[in-house]
Amino acid sequence: MAVSRRGFLKAACATGVVGVGATAARPAEAAQVKRPWMGMLTDLSLCVGCRKCEYACNKANALSDDALETYDDKSVFEQTRRTDADRFTVVNRFDREGQPPVFVKRQCMHCIEPACASACLVAAFKKSDEGPVIYDESLCIGCRYCMVACPFGMPAFEYSKPFTPRVTKCSMCIERLRDGEQPACACVCPEEAITFGPREELLTLAHDKIREHPDRYVDHVYGETEAGGTNWMYISPVPFGDLGFPTDIGTKPYPELTKGFLSSVPLVLTLWPMLLMGAYAFNNARGPELAGAPVNTHEEGGQ
Amino acid sequence: MSTTLHPDASWSAWTRDKLLLGLPLREYLRTLKTPFNAVAALILCVGLPITWIRFTQGIAATTNLNNDYPWGLWIGFDVLCGVALAAGGFCMASAVHLFKLKQYYTLMRPAILTGFLGYFFVVVGLCFDLGRPWRLPYPMFVSYGVTSVMFLVGWHVALYLTVQFLEFCPAIFEWLGWKRVRHWVLKLTIGATVFGVILSTLHQSALGALFLLAPTKVHPLWYSSFIPVLFFTSAIAAGLSMVIVESMLSHRVFHRQVQHEDPQQVDQVMVGLSRSAAVVLFTYFCLKWIALAHEDRWAWLFTSYGAWYLVEVIGFVLGPCIAYFVAAKVNSARIARVAAVWTVLGIVLNRLNVSIFTFNWQMPYRYVPSWMEFAVTITIVTAGLLTFRFMVNRMPVLYVHPEYPVEE
Known part of the structure; x- marks a missing residue:
């Protein structure tokens, strides 16, 4: 099935009928049936801002050799940081009046229908069978449309590399997952604020927690429906809008946003020739003497 | 300029004839000592080293782009404005070949050359x-x-670049004196024109559709599900206006080549074009409001971004639209030229509004291009102008080659 679809798509682009694939390519549901998608649930009420997840992430992805002690540096919380070419996850602190601050770990949300994947013209982003959204640097041309498209602003780019710049983001430690291990950050978290598991189970767990402790959480699982749902989800003691999470992205999967346009492409490709050739035939039949005043300088010219 | 290559002509005669405008090398080089060339040389002296830095040290070394602002001046101006302003090629080709508006024939070749070079750069x-x-x-x-x-976008720009090259081939073959190939490539004209219009429709609108994936980053006044149609319609206005601007500049810069043209007739053609441009701009103006109404974004008009939006839509769409109507009404090519420059500025403003000025409008800081980004952009524009001039001075672009009269 998958093979024949790919064959069809290749044929489609060879003839220039691009965009037809938009309706055919819905990898999400098909893959989900095969096995449960893995996901993560971050409980922001438990996070103490120790940044051990940053340490583990940097180690797992070979981003930094800094010793664990250097992550005790609390001065980084003075500013709100974002993901970067050399940090796939960041913890930020949000102060509250009269109450302890809330620490927020951010990273790629691993959308069910990723905007980055629908934006990528070389299909370098893919929703893996395991659940994480993964990136293939061997295909990337570095156009950075994925970064324009990502509603969460998570992908980063290696701007300072002249020859091999990559887009960088959390892969939910896909290699570790395939080896039967958990993502590095989930393993290291001393407060068990990050739970790894099948997305459906995590969703149930999140709602159970909210139901059991309505005083501790706002009634919202961030990532349940955002941008069509994500594999990384959050529960929080304060509204997500106060914690730097975008709250205006809606529940529609991002690929839907360009679907209408892409499906109009084959229409233009088939209707335009008819209309234009019609116009040509019509004007041709009218005869040149009727079609505007001829310019009599044609026979002159030159220098 | 001799037009046929004699069988006994030596290589140096060919070079002198085809490349050096019929002058000996020394004399030809002397003709290059002009103020324009001095400025161009200065620009290249700055631009080429920056090019070297860009490709040896990376994007960070030359631009102010970052993870929040992945696209800047090079996409916003060089690509988005470049493609829109190069739309004259398909507009003129379809006017002449499909709609048989013969009065635009002399404008078609320069428009196609601008289109081709526009896309190339x-x-x-x-x-x-x-x-x-x-x-x-x-x-x-x-x-x-x-x-x-x-x-x-990638596929269509690549294909359209090929189509425009094919459309321009007759001029190249006339220059080289390859009559048979020229005859053969002329047979492709109608097919190439139709294909060119299809490709242009799709990628002009697709450049707008790119931003459909950024509903939270493009400001609500500029984000619209209509954005593909808005980009396409405004590209036609930009293309027609560029044809007028170009004709204006050509008559100043290349006046020797267009001296056979009757100035009054040229003015008539300009007025004719402004009639079309007025209609297209008015359509675009209406579409802008329909888009606003469709998404129900009226409340945003009463913000500071709303004021800026009105500057664009009233000041740079309705304004030149009225100027075009007036030009057509009072038969004034002068007003038409003013309206054309005005429209071009308006379309540039629109593309920059979507991609830079209002992009990431919720972000606490703005991206400002580095001086090197500006320098590269200016260098590319200069390279485009130099290439245009090089070709126009050698090939029958602005005039009809005496040995190849217009065929039906």
């Missing part, structure tokens, strides 16, 4: 911006991201 600009420009052919040959609007 768009691709050059894109190569500065891409992280790995040498992988440019990947979407054609290696991996197909068929769900991507960018995939469509």
Whole structure:
């Protein structure tokens, strides 16, 4: 099935009928049936801002050799940081009046229908069978449309590399997952604020927690429906809008946003020739003497 | 300028005839000592070293782009404005070949050349911006991201560049004196024109559709599900206006080549074009409001972004639209030229509004291009102008070659 679809798509682009694939390519549901998608649930009420997840992430992805002690540096919380070419996850602190601050770990949300994947013209982003959204640097041309498209602003780019710049983001430690291990950050978290598991189970767990402790959480699982749902989800003691999470992205999967346009492409490709050739035939039949005043300088010219 | 290549002509005679405008090398070089060339040389002296830095030290060394602002001046101006302003080629080709508006014949070749060079230098600009420009052919040959609007843009720009080259080939073959090939390539004209219009429709609108994936980043006044149609319609206005601007500049710069033209007749053609441009701009103006109404974004008009929006839509769409109507009404080519420059500025403003000025409007800080980004953009524009001049001075672009009268 998958093979024949790919064959069809290749044929489609060879003839220039691009965009037809938009309706055919819905990898999400098909893959989900095969096995449960893995996901993560971050409980922001438990996070103490120790940044051990940053340490583990940097180690797992070979981003930094800094010793664990250097992550005790609390001065980084003075500013709100974002993901970067050399940090796939960041913890930020949000102060509250009269109450302890809330620490927020951010990273790629691993959308069910990723905007980055629908934006990528070389299909370098893919929703893996395991659940994480993964990136293939061997295909990337570095156009950075994925970064324009990502509603969460998570992908980063290696701007300072002249020859091999990559887009960088959390892969939910896909290699570790395939080896039967958990993502590095989930393993290291001393407060068990990050739970790894099948997305459906995590969703149930999140709602159970909210139901059991309505005083501790706002009634919202961030990532349940955002941008069509994500594999990384959050529960929080304060509204997500106060914690730097975008709250205006809606529940529609991002690929839907360009679907209408892409499906109009084959229409233009088939209707335009008819209309234009019609116009040509019509004007041709009218005869040149009727079609505007001829310019009599044609026979002159030159220098 | 002699037009046929004699069988006994030596290589140096060919060079002198075809490349050096019939002058000996020394004399030809002397003609290059002009103020314009001095400025151009100065620009290249700055631009080429920056090009070297860009490709040896990376994007960070030359631009102010960052993870929040992945696209800047090179995409916003070089690509988005470049493609829109190069739309004159398909507008003129369809006017002449499909709609048989023969009075525009003399404008078609310069428009097609501008279109071709416009797209060519768009691709050059894109190569500065891409992280790995040498992988440019990947979407054609290696991996197909068929769900991507960018995939469509890539394919269509590549195909359209080819089509425009084919459309311009007759002029090249006339220059070289290759009568048979020219005859053969002329047979492709109608097919190439139709294909060109299809490709232009799709990628002009696709450039707008790129931003459909950024509903939270493009400001609500500029974000619209109508954005593909808005980009397409405004590209036609930009294309027609560029034809007028170009004709105006050509008559100043290349007046020797157009001296056979009757100035009054040229003015008539300009007025004719302004009638079309007025209608297109008015349509675009209406579409802008329909888009606003469709998404129910009226409340945003009463913010500071709303004021800026009105500057664009009233000041740079309705304004030139009225000027075009007046030009057509009072038969004034002068007003038409003012309206054309005005429209071009308006379309540039629109593309920059969407991609830079209002992009990431919720972000607490703004991206401002580095001086090197500006320098590269200016260098690319200069290179485009120099190439245009080089070709126009040698090939029958602004005049009809005496040995190749217009055929039916």
